[in-house]
Amino acid sequence: MAELEEERSYSVVERLLFYTLPVLFTLLLTGVLLTVFGYDVVNEMLRAGNKVPGIAAVLPDPKPTEAELREAMRAADQTAAQGEGAAAESGEAAAVRADLAAKEAELAQLRAESAEKEQRIAQLQAELEAKQAAEEQAAAEAASEEEYAANVKKLAAVYGSMKASKAAPLLENLTLSERVLVMREMDEEQQVDIFERMDPAVAAETSILLKDAVPSKDLQIAALQERLALGSAAADASAELTTEELSRTIAQMTPDRAAEVLLEMEQSQVVLILRGMEESSRATILDSLAKLDKGRTARIAARLG
Numbered sequence: 001m002a003e004l005e006e007e008r009s010y011s012v013v014e015r016l017l018f019y020t021l022p023v024l025f026t027l028l029l030t031g032v033l034l035t036v037f038g039y040d041v042v043n044e045m046l047r048a049g050n051k052v053p054g055i056a057a058v059l060p061d062p063k064p065t066e067a068e069l070r071e072a073m074r075a076a077d078q079t080a081a082q083g084e085g086a087a088a089e090s091g092e093a094a095a096v097r098a099d100l101a102a103k104e105a106e107l108a109q110l111r112a113e114s115a116e117k118e119q120r121i122a123q124l125q126a127e128l129e130a131k132q133a134a135e136e137q138a139a140a141e142a143a144s145e146e147e148y149a150a151n152v153k154k155l156a157a158v159y160g161s162m163k164a165s166k167a168a169p170l171l172e173n174l175t176l177s178e179r180v181l182v183m184r185e186m187d188e189e190q191q192v193d194i195f196e197r198m199d200p201a202v203a204a205e206t207s208i209l210l211k212d213a214v215p216s217k218d219l220q221i222a223a224l225q226e227r228l229a230l231g232s233a234a235a236d237a238s239a240e241l242t243t244e245e246l247s248r249t250i251a252q253m254t255p256d257r258a259a260e261v262l263l264e265m266e267q268s269q270v271v272l273i274l275r276g277m278e279e280s281s282r283a284t285i286l287d288s289l290a291k292l293d294k295g296r297t298a299r300i301a302a303r304l305g
Contacts (some may be wrong), residue, residue, distance in 0.1 A: 058118055097231045137255075145254065156185030164193035174201050180209050243269075247276030250285070259288035263296070
């Protein structure tokens, strides 16, 4: 019985080896062939074993395949490209900001230059307007002087057309400067006829001043001053009429010349004359007075108010 059991037991092992050995040999041969043809059997077995939860903890990690390596390299290249793109974008943004700052600085400079040019244009415009005003004033003064001289010539022609016996008494009633202004415009024959019929003292006084080369402007001022002196000595009614006439006469003069005449007069008389003028003429003459004497002009203006 013991021999039969031992024979049966041997027979089971033998049978097991009979069936397993061919399988093991086949697997071994297959692994060798796969290895020869480039197939990594061990790595695949490790990969398969790592998928099993219990065995994955003790098995090493498998080597990455070529596809995985290519994928990793592709991902690394993409990451590097993204980094370079971000760096390029950052560089472009910095360049744009720098260009924008340069443009803003250039614009600020252009604005400053434009403001300076506008200021210069305004200054030149003011200078031009001042020059035009001065030219207009000079032209007005010249016209006024010409008009005054023309009026004197007309008056001289009137006296010259009269008989000497009648013209002489009329000229004697004029002031000395007025007689000289009128008789200067007459010819020598007319002057002789009138002097013969004048009062000797008046004729002598007039002839002495007539021979002197006194400028017409000075004679005109002197004539007005003498006429004003005569007006201040007249009666009140006559004085009011004379002041009105003097106001009109001085208003027709150039502002600078009128200011020179008024500065030679008393302040009360100047106030009366200025009150008889129109506002525009009075303002112009006061402006010329202020250029000559600001303090006295201020006192006159206060009296006018």
